Amino acid sequence: MYELDFFLPVQPSNECLSYSKDKPLNKINYLVIDVQTTGASPRNAHLLECAYQVFHLLDKTSSGHAEDFNAQLSTQVKACLVELPPGVRLSKVISKLTGIKIKDLQKAKKPDILAQELWMVIECIHQEIQREQAWVCLAHVARYERSFIRALCLAHPPKDLNHVEAQARFDSLPWLCTHAISTRLYPSLPRRSLNAMNAYFGGTEIKLKRATSHLKASLLIWRSIHAVLETKQIKTWGSLSELLSQSAKRGRFKPSLPAQLRLEAPSLPGVYNFYDQRSTVVYVGRARNLNQRVNQHFRGQKGHDERHLELLGVTHHVDWQTCPSVLEAKHLENKKIKELTPRYNKALSKQKTPFYFKADDLSIIDDLSVHESLIEALTTFRNIGPWIDERLIERLQDFMALLAGDFSSIHRSYWPNQALDTWQVARKLIIGKLEQVNEQVLDIFLKCQTNRSTQVYGCLTWGYTIEQRELSCSKEPTKQMDHAGSLRNSTVNIPGEKVILNSCELLMLQLWQTWQATQWQSLLQQGEIIWLADTGKSQKTWRQLSLDHMTGSQYLSQEPQVQNSLESVQDLMNLSPASLCIDRLTYDQSRLTYLSLLSLAREGIASYYRRSSQDSWVRLELLPKPLNEKKLVKT
Structure with missing residues (x-):
């Protein structure tokens, strides 16, 4: 029998248990475990997912006793979701980190069933140890995994063991922590988390915290660490125990990059x-x-x-x-x-395809193959896009349902928490507001209105009038770009129906500003621009760039002298879209161009555009201007 020291949570120094000192590491059997939970401790959190797998550094068939190996200890990965206790809901934070949805938990395994499966594995390992086969439970942070597995198993012990016997049986299992080994082998690394070590050893990027992917990463880390241990002549359980008995000292980080x-x-x-x-x-x-x-x-x-x-x-x-x-x-x-697709890039790494939607019913257009008809629909405003934010469309759909008398969505987090009768009063105010706005629909929308799409264009016009109101109240209209902030701050000590109205105004303003930005971005997909370019070393020069190629700009000795300008979205929409934005690369390129030129406009620096070399240059007026009464007409 092997001498065992029990791993106790109150003894942080016991990161590894002692086996026979001369036992080779490559002849030990490993039960690799990973769990995902709702928190850091089983005292106040619950098991959400569990995965485990039997692993051998050497092929079992070469060990000479494959026929005696217990059939319960399969080398296949076993993973399952775990049912949460009654009354416990999956938080949005955990759902975002793991990708697990509430509907996924409908097929989750009951905790007592999972505990029975784990006890079967523990019993099999106990029998193997009785036969003098070495076994170790392996996890990257063993203290974390062990605490949740232990709490689950002791809460549902097998029928033939009382609580004391079950506790003794579980605590007889030795655990090995790859994080503890990493801190001693790589004291100068800034981080030795599972993601960090997985990346260090060249593992596949882990985007979501799921038990199976973390289990595979733990296996990769242990394989890689074992190879490093061999080069350091740490080949036995005794020599590994000696390494782990040393205190972990953090060394000064020395970058591998010269x-x-x-x-x-x-x-x-x-x-x-x-x-x-x-x-x-x-x-x-x-x-x-x-x-x-x-x-x-x-x-x-x-x-x-x-x-x-x-x-x-x-x-x-x-x-x-x-x-x-x-x-x-x-x-x-x-x-x-x-x-x-580098693993450490977040910004610009999203690949979600831009979409267009119909103004009549707000339905998203899935098929973009009919290119010409879609461009014609964009020109007449029957379709709107390119768009990225589906959540804004979802809120607009809820708003339209609210106008129709459907209050089923008022409980959602983006709406104010108000009583139903308050919402009913607010609905009348909103309808009255839209009726006033519909008398001032922008002239660019007149040619494309239908009975079903009037509300959408009314919403856009409402957002436009809110922007103009904010501009007229600002002392510096050219710098007043965040109108949403004043609306968010205007909900203090006012009646509930006014809070709802302010929330709807914020939605209309976001809708208008997003729609306005998409029109500029559509324009900047093709053509040429002249702008005051930052060329480094505090130097700025006028340069001309073809947006079709996005590189190879030409130097200009002076700012062009241009008379005409695109002063508003109305002027902009007189230029029919030449192409559809059907990929994320094109969308982000035009967005980067728009934001860069917008930043210059805030500094009072003009930019210039033309669609082709045969066209004349026009000055881009990207900032909203105070209301011009001539651009509003009665319907």
Whole structure:
């Protein structure tokens, strides 16, 4: 029999239990376990998902006793969701982290059933240990996994064991913590979390916290750590125990990326790539000054989030590509992120396809193959897009249902928490407001109104009038871009129906501003622009860029002299859309262009546009202007 020390939660030094000191690590059988939970401790949290798998560093068939191996200890991954106790709801935070929805838990396994399965595995392992076979439970953070598995098993002990016997049987299992080993083998790494070590050893990116993916990462980490231990002549259980008996000391972080290499980056705009030790791009960034930005990553660790510290630990090489301007660097960064999908990029990494929707019923158009008819529908405003935010459309659909007398959605989190009778009063106020607005529908909407689409264009016009109201109240209208803030702050100490009305006004303003931005972005998908480009080193020059290619801008000696301008969305919509935005790359490129030119407009710097070389240049007036009475007509 092997001598065993029990792993007790109150003894943090017991991260590993002692087996026979001369037992080779590659001849030990491992039960790898991972759990996902609703919190950090079983005292106030619950098990949500569990996965486990039997694992052998050596093939069992080569050990000479395959026929004696217990059939219950299958090497296949076993995973299941676990039913939450009555009255406990899955929080939005946990659902977002794991991707688990409330409907997924309808097929979850009852805790007592899972406990029975685990006790069967524990009993089989106990029998194997009786036969002098070495077994260890393995997890990346053993203290965490063990505490939840222990609480589950002791809450549902087998019928042939009392509570004391069940506790003794469970506590006889030795546990091994790969995080504890990592802290001793890699004291200078900024992070040794499961994600960090998985990335360090080249594992597949883990996007959601799910038990199966974490289980596979734990296996990869232990395989990789075992290979490193062998190079350090740590091949037996005794030598590993000796390593873990040493105190874990954090060393000073020494980047794998040579300092001399990153110091060679030029002080120019451009895009840089970080590579791991397998020459895989793990991060793409852009900078106004490449030298400053690349070296900024490695200056100090305080204030950096977990992902950034993980990135520093895995980066072994860097290269860069200079660009004539910051805008072109943004375009190149977006293109590279879409092509390479680096694991540590969040911004611009989304691949969700833009969509268009019908103004009549707000239904999303799935088929974009009929290109010409869709462009014609956009020109006449029967379709609206390109769009990304489906939540805004969902809120607008709820708003339309509210106008029709359907109050089933008022409980949703984005609506004010008010009583039903207050909502009924507010509905009358909203209908009256829309009737007033419909008398001032913008002239650009007159040609496309139908009986069913009047409400949508009324909502857009309502948002337009709110924007104009906010502009007229602002002392500096060119800088008053966040009108939503004043609406959010105007709900203090006012009646409930006014709170609801303010919430609806905020929705109308968001709808109008989003729609307005999509029109500018549609324009900036093609053509040419002239703008005052940031070229680094505090230098700005006028440059001309073809939006079809997004790179290779040309230097201009002076600002162009242009008489005509696009002063409003009405003028903008006189230019029919030339193409549909059917991919995320095109959408984000035009969005980056729009936001860059909008930033210049806020500084009082004009930008210029033309659709083709045969057209004349026009000045882009991207900022909203105070109300011009001539642009509103009676219907």
